[in-house]
Amino acid sequence: MLYAMNKSLALQASNLSKTFRLGAQELQVLQGINLSLPQSSSLSIRGESGCGKTTLLNLLARIEQADQGELTWGDRVMRCDRSASRDEVAHRASFLGVVYQAYYLIPEIDVLENVTLPAKISREFDASVQDRARSLLDQMGVGNRITQIPGKLSGGERQRVAIARALLNRPKVLLADEPTGNLDERTGEEVMNLLLRACSEEGTSLILVTHNLAFARATDRQTFLSEGRLNEV
């Protein structure tokens, strides 16, 4: 289903397709994906392992090139069959936040430095950024760990730090790729509640990739990716 451009949409994808080539063999993982995400809303994507959920997130984040399709970030329209331009990469730093299953915190720097890194990358680092980072870390319940290095944190704490980092630049859209995949049930639930609450408070739209039905149900809309197609549930 192709959605018309709407001012209230945070992100829109049209006809996204992706094929992986392994020698002579071709594997089409995504076929004409259409997706729209209104501002301050949430959407979940479920699907079997290897169905292309992470690939779809990569295409939406423009860190992977699609075979075809078009993507709109706010009012910026981009063709996806070419790699991201320098301008698009720079825009990504402030438009998108990304949370991964494996946290990907930089081990050599402390929690506060990890959280403020996106502001450094987008060249928006100033004194207020540190205050915001502290406030986000407090919000995530790890405000007392700001001087620790990631290696000394538990899995749940690391993911809370990663969420704070993803939200620092006040992104319009947050892409979360199985953020609770490495956590136990109780911690996962806590982290997911924090993520949903933070997105709601920040007015950030959320695309959540998850295997957990309960978490998926907590989003405004639920979709299921199967055989390269995204279907609303």
Added chain:
Amino acid sequence: MKIPWPLFLAWKQLFPTQRKVSFFSLLAVVGVALGLNVMIVVVAFMKGFQHKFKEDIIDAQGHARAIPLSRSKDWSKLQKELLSRSEILAVSPYLQGPLLVQKQDYQSVPLSIGIDLSSGPSVLPLDEFLKNGQQRMDAHDAVDVTPVPLSQNLQDDSVFISQYVANRLGVRPGAILRTGQSKSLTDPNLGVRVYAMDYQVPSAEWKLKYLGEGEWILRSIGLNFEEKLRPEGSILDAGPGTPVFEVMSDGMQPEIGAESIYQTFRSSTIEVFSPSMIQRAQANEMIPPKEVRIGGIFEVPWQGFHAESMIGSFRLLEDVRSVNGLCDGMFIKFSPEISTDEEKLHALCEELELPRSVNWAFVPWFVENAWFFDLLKFEEYLMILIMVPIGLVAAFAIAIALMTSVLRKIREIGLLVAMGGARVSVGSIFCLQGFLIGLLGAILGCGLALLFIHYRDAIMSFIVVRIAGDEGKTGVAQFYDFYSLSVPYPWESSESASTFLTFALFSILVSTLAGLIPAWRASRMNPADALRNE
């Protein structure tokens, strides 16, 4: 201050938060520092040697030599003409050639230089040469107190000879031993010391006694000599043929009756023959040799100066060689403005040659010894050629370590791109790590080199003692005189500063280049593939 994020991450990867330093950073920085230290120290020492040889050569032959291209007797006119120029401080004619010297059955054929007694010492530092050549005697119950012979000891009937000639002929200059001394004269503030001893002092026993009220008496029983003396200034001088003493009274008087006893040994004599005298002797013509006394033994630090050599007066060589009115050349000493600038010195020598191009050549020291300095330069370049690959090996090690770091951090690289980091910026993290390693290594290496230069004598002594032992140290220092080596600090000489700067920049450049390949690899990485990496 806003630090660019690639520089921030590069620094943090080398010096992580909550850890003082990573093992890799420490090894890499120390590796660069040691390599740089070796390069700077070797080149600084080579330049120190060049500087020392330059000074030694100038001491041995002046800033330039005027050499007659044909036999002419106009040298005194030229000398006056040269001295009238403001750039020239001193001009001293010399005669030079081999002479046969003999002591009983022992013979030597030293290269002999006859210098003008009035102008020679202003060009050649004879007193310094004599100081270098002095040797002390070991005696039982006596102390060798022979003063360093003075250049005034060179007269028409005396010569200075090199140690090689002295050893070959078994001759020595005059010596004086102290065989006894009253206790009150041993006080350094009240004592007496031998100030000078000319080559005519005979072998005898001398007693110097304090009579009170500033009066002394010098006696020699064997010579039937006795003379009461009062110090002139602080000098007690009884005239030619006697030792000269210096009284260190320091406003106090020694005990009346205090005395010092000395034994003097007269200087040896040698016979000198010129080649023409030998030819005439072969024709059965009886020519008596010239007998001269040994005024002193000298040592010229410049090895190019013949080891078998003799310095006599200009008149002595004129007399022995029968070459009245001729000279073999002139030593020239220039003012510092000219002598310190090789280009100016060369230009001036050429200018001096122009009006008299047929008769005289003016040869600056660096032209005459160009072969030697070319050799030293060649050695310096060879050392650099050997050391640069060592530096490159360190760079390869840095490149490998950084490449390993890239492979270890693939997912972080993907994350940084996903967060909006430009690929070039992500790649530059690794390049900047190379730069920082080079920069810190350069700072540490320069510091180490400064320490090495500051403590060079102590370090060299330590090494030499380990190799040759305490006794061997003196021998090594005589051959390889590192104690007198002048190695300037960068703030003292622009040449030294340029050496430090060049090698520091080389280290930084090579380390930065070592980070380029890992940086290129990181920047080419597909972020999605990087994030999928297991």
